[in-house]
Every structure is written in C-alpha cells, then in structure tokens.
Amino acid sequence: MTTLQTIVSIFLASLLTDNYVLSRSLGICPFLGVSKKLDSSLGMGAAVIFVMGCAAAVTWPIYQLLQRLGLEYLKTVAFILIIALFVQLVEIAMKKLLPPLYRALGVYLPLITTNCAVLGVTINNIDDGYGFGLAVWNAVCVGMGFTLALVIFSGVRSRIEAADVPEMFKGVPATLVAAAIVSMSFSAFSGMI
Amino acid sequence: MSGKGYLHEFTKGLLKENPTLVGLLGMCPTLAVTSQAVNALGMGLATMFVLVGSNLVISLLRKVIPATVKLPCYIVIIAGFVTIVDFLLHGFAPELHESLGTFLSLITVNCIILGRAEMFACKNRVLPSILDGLGMGAGFTLSLLAIGSVREILGCSTWMAGTPIAVHLPAGMPQLSIFTSTAGGFMTLGLLIALAGVLTRKKPPAEVGCGACPMAKRCTGCTPEEREARKEGTV
Numbered sequence: 001m002t003t004l005q006t007i008v009s010i011f012l013a014s015l016l017t018d019n020y021v022l023s024r025s026l027g028i029c030p031f032l033g034v035s036k037k038l039d040s041s042l043g044m045g046a047a048v049i050f051v052m053g054c055a056a057a058v059t060w061p062i063y064q065l066l067q068r069l070g071l072e073y074l075k076t077v078a079f080i081l082i083i084a085l086f087v088q089l090v091e092i093a094m095k096k097l098l099p100p101l102y103r104a105l106g107v108y109l110p111l112i113t114t115n116c117a118v119l120g121v122t123i124n125n126i127d128d129g130y131g132f133g134l135a136v137w138n139a140v141c142v143g144m145g146f147t148l149a150l151v152i153f154s155g156v157r158s159r160i161e162a163a164d165v166p167e168m169f170k171g172v173p174a175t176l177v178a179a180a181i182v183s184m185s186f187s188a189f190s191g192m193i
Numbered sequence: 194m195s196g197k198g199y200l201h202e203f204t205k206g207l208l209k210e211n212p213t214l215v216g217l218l219g220m221c222p223t224l225a226v227t228s229q230a231v232n233a234l235g236m237g238l239a240t241m242f243v244l245v246g247s248n249l250v251i252s253l254l255r256k257v258i259p260a261t262v263k264l265p266c267y268i269v270i271i272a273g274f275v276t277i278v279d280f281l282l283h284g285f286a287p288e289l290h291e292s293l294g295t296f297l298s299l300i301t302v303n304c305i306i307l308g309r310a311e312m313f314a315c316k317n318r319v320l321p322s323i324l325d326g327l328g329m330g331a332g333f334t335l336s337l338l339a340i341g342s343v344r345e346i347l348g349c350s351t352w353m354a355g356t357p358i359a360v361h362l363p364a365g366m367p368q369l370s371i372f373t374s375t376a377g378g379f380m381t382l383g384l385l386i387a388l389a390g391v392l393t394r395k396k397p398p399a400e401v402g403c404g405a406c407p408m409a410k411r412c413t414g415c416t417p418e419e420r421e422a423r424k425e426g427t428v
Contacts (some may be wrong), residue, residue, distance in 0.1 A: 010210060013291060014266075022375060023374075023375050024225065024375070025220075025221055025224035025225040025375050025378060026221055026225070026299075027221065028220035028221045028224060029220055029221070032220065064341050073279070073280070074276070075298075075299045076275055076276055076279070076301055077269060077272040077273060077276060079382070080268055080272050080301050080302065081265065081268065081269065081272075084264070084265055084268060085265075091248075096325070114266075114302050114304055114307065115302070116221045116299045116302045116303075119298070119301065119302050120295055120299055121300060123298050123299075124295060124296050124402050127295070149194065152378055167396075168387045168391050168397065169383075169387050169397070170396065170397065171397045171398055172383070172384050172386055172397055172398050173383040173387035173390070173397050174383070175382070175383070176379050176383030176386065177379070177380055177383040177384075179379040179383075180378075180379035180380035181374050181375070181376070182377045182381065183374070183376040183379055184371065184374075184376040187374055187375075187376060
C-alpha cells in the first residue's frame with residue numbers, strides 16, 4: 001500500500017468501519033455521559049481530538065526511548081502518567097493564555113485523563129507499528145470518529161427524550177438500546193475498505 | 194468494626210452497590226470483552242486482582258500520600274498492578290492474554306478502580322479495604338459473566354467454549370451473530386439493567402452518573418446547565 005492509501009484507509013476506518021466508540025467499545029463513559037446536548041458533544045469531541053493528537057505525538061518518542069532501554073513493559077505506566085501530566089499542563093496553559101477556549105473546552109479536560117480511548121489509541125499506535133506521522137494522523141482520525149459518534153448520538157437522544165418509553169426502560173436502558181441500534185447501522189459500513 | 198461490618202464491606206459490591214449494573218462504571222471492558230463468557234470471566238478476575246492489590250497498597254499508604262498529588266500516585270500504583278497482571282497472563286494464560294489484548298492495559302483507566310481508591314481505600318484501614326476490593330471485584334466479575342453468558346449462548350450457541358466445562362447447545366439453535374458484535378453488547382447491557390431495576394423494584398438510573406466518578410470533585414459538570422445547577426447548589 002502506498003502512503004496515500006494508508007492515510008485514506010486510516011481516515012475511513014476510524015470514522016466508519018472501525019469507529020472506536022461504536023465498534024471497538026472504547027470511550028463509552030463520555031459517549032453516554034456527555035452526548036445529551038449537541039454543543040457539549042462538539043466541545044467534548046474537540047477536546048478529545050486535540051488531546052489524542054498531542055498524546056500520540058508525546059507517547060511515540062517515549063516508547064522509542066523505552067525500547068532503547070529495554071523497558072517496553074513499562075509502557076502502560078509511562079503512557080498514563082504522561083497523558084495525565086499533559087492534560088493538566090494543557091489545562092493550566094489554556095486557562096492563562098486562551099481564556100475563551102478554556103471556557104469552551106476546559107471543563108471536559110479533567111474527564112479526558114480517565115477516557116480509555118486516549119490511552120487505547122496510543123497503545124494501538126504502538127501495536128500497529130505506525131511511524132510518527134501516521135500515529136498522530138491515526139489519533140486525530142480516531143478523535144474525529146469519536147466526535148462523529150457523539151454528535152449522531154446526541155441527535156438520537158433528543159428524540160428518545162420526547163418518546164414514550166415503557167417505565168422499566170426509562171433512562172439508561174433506553175439509551176443503551178438506542179446505542180445498540182446506532183452501532184448496528186455503523187456495522188453496515190464494514191467491508192468498505 | 195464488628196464481624197457483621199466486615200461482611201457488609203464484602204457483600205455490598207455484589208448486588209446493592211454492584212459497580213456495573215447499579216453504578217454504571219467500567220462500561221468499556223463490560224461491552225468489549227463479553228462476547229465470550231470465558232473472556233468475561235478472565236477480565237473480571239484480572240480486574241479483581243488489580244482492585245484488591247491497589248486497595249491494599251493505597252490503604253497502607255493513605256497517611257503518606259499528600260492530598261495534592263494523590264491522583265497521579267494512585268494511577269502509578271494501579272498501573273503497576275496492571276503490569277503484573279499483564280506478565281502473569283502472558284506467562285500462564287497466553288490465549289486469554291491474546292484475546293483480551295489492549296483491554297488488559299486499559300484496566301488502568303477502569304473507573305471502578307480509581308473510584309474505590311478515591312472513595313474507600315484512602316479513608317479506611319487495610320482489612321476493610323481488601324474486603325471492599327474483593328466484593329466490588331466479585332460484583333464486577335459476576336455482571337460480566339452474566340452479560341458474557343447471554344451473548345455467547347445467543348450468539349454462538351455455546352457456553353464457556355474452550356474450557357473443560359464447555360456446554361454446546363443442540364445443533365439447529367439459531368445463532369444470532371448480532372449478539373457477538375458491539376451492538377449486541379449495548380443491547381444485552383441495556384436489557385440486564387432494566388431487568389435489575391425490575392428485580393430490585395427500583396427505577397433504572399436516569400443518567401450515567403458522575404457520583405462515583407473519580408474526577409467528580411474536579412469536574413465542573415458535564416453540560417452548561419448542570420454546571421449552572423451545581424453553582425446554585427441545586428444538585
């Protein structure tokens with residue numbers, strides 16, 4: 001495969017066929033917790049795209065360093081610490097330097113440390129053997145796929161709120177069944193690549 | 194603490210405060226690894242090991258760790274235990290290690306573990322913390338096993354395939370392959386939460402709650418309305 005083909009196939013896979021939320025079930029907590037409104041879905045999505053891209057860019061050289069020292073088994077410990085540290089730094093910097101952006105995205109930042117999709121994408125980048133550029137591109141695409149899932153689902157949820165759901169399914173059960181149907185519709189994309 | 198008090202620390206996680214079906218925590222592994230009952234059981238036991246270990250160490254260190262850096266400290270302790278489990282499974286159960294894949298490393302960010310560290314282990318003595326970890330871990334394992342069993346029986350017509358106690362349903366049973374996909378996971382979990390609500394005669398939770406989330410103290414609310422409500426003190 002040429003580089004261009006790889007770039008396009010990463011884009012399509014992370015958005016449609018192999019969406020982290022809807023087919024790999026990563027990042028479910030924010031998917032269910034923040035998708036109630038369209039604007040909060042977009043805010044969370046933007047924050048996740050940003051953090052995922054930066055986390056991939058930071059963890060990739062760290063893994064090369066660990067590999068040189070023969071300490072690959074420390075990658076889980078090292079990656080989660082770096083992500084936690086990085087999110088904290090971004091929060092402080094954004095608060096001081098870009099207050100308007102902080103007001104829009106800042107509230108979602110603490111939630112991202114425990115978003116398993118972020119740690120997941122950095123580890124998958126290593127497992128798939130991507131180089132630096134592809135790793136960052138993959139992380140940004142996965143973030144876009146996450147945002148797409150959140151935005152679509154926030155639309156579905158606004159319809160559920162108006163619907164007359166049986167008493168025993170009100171609340172989370174109805175949300176989960178709706179998520180199942182959205183996920184089913186995304187599985188129709190499989191085989192596209 | 195009396196014997197009954199110790200027993201309560203263990204039993205509360207099984208049903209009343211079940212982390213998965215009542216607390217709605219740790220959703221990602223709950224959906225991702227439960228397409229086969231045996232993987233669900235393995236994931237549950239691995240998480241239980243990490244939970245008991247981290248509760249033990251955090252409880253021992255609860256007077257040493259300064260409050261300002263406690264979250265990074267907890268994460269390092271938890272990630273250390275995850276690395277141990279990773280090595281153990283790689284050595285003794287390579288097939289399970291292969292099928293759990295990335296989700297083994299992701300035990301680190303399972304919010305059940307950080308949640309118990311933040312809400313229980315950092316305030317309690319060692320023995321109750323271990324019992325709490327055992328109970329919450331067992332509750333998590335049981336819910337995962339229940340979801341895994343439903344999905345495997347409906348999706349593959351087998352139960353615990355690949356183990357000595359494997360059960361094969363008679364040929365001719367329909368295999369609903371949708372239940373082995375992520376969509377089936379969402380659906381099974383939704384139906385089980387509804388069933389748990391009927392059995393306990395409680396309304397199912399309205400939202401994925403922030404109450405048990407380890408970030409709840411720092412987080413200022415998920416939506417602008419909730420943030421306002423919190424500021425006004427109505428939540």
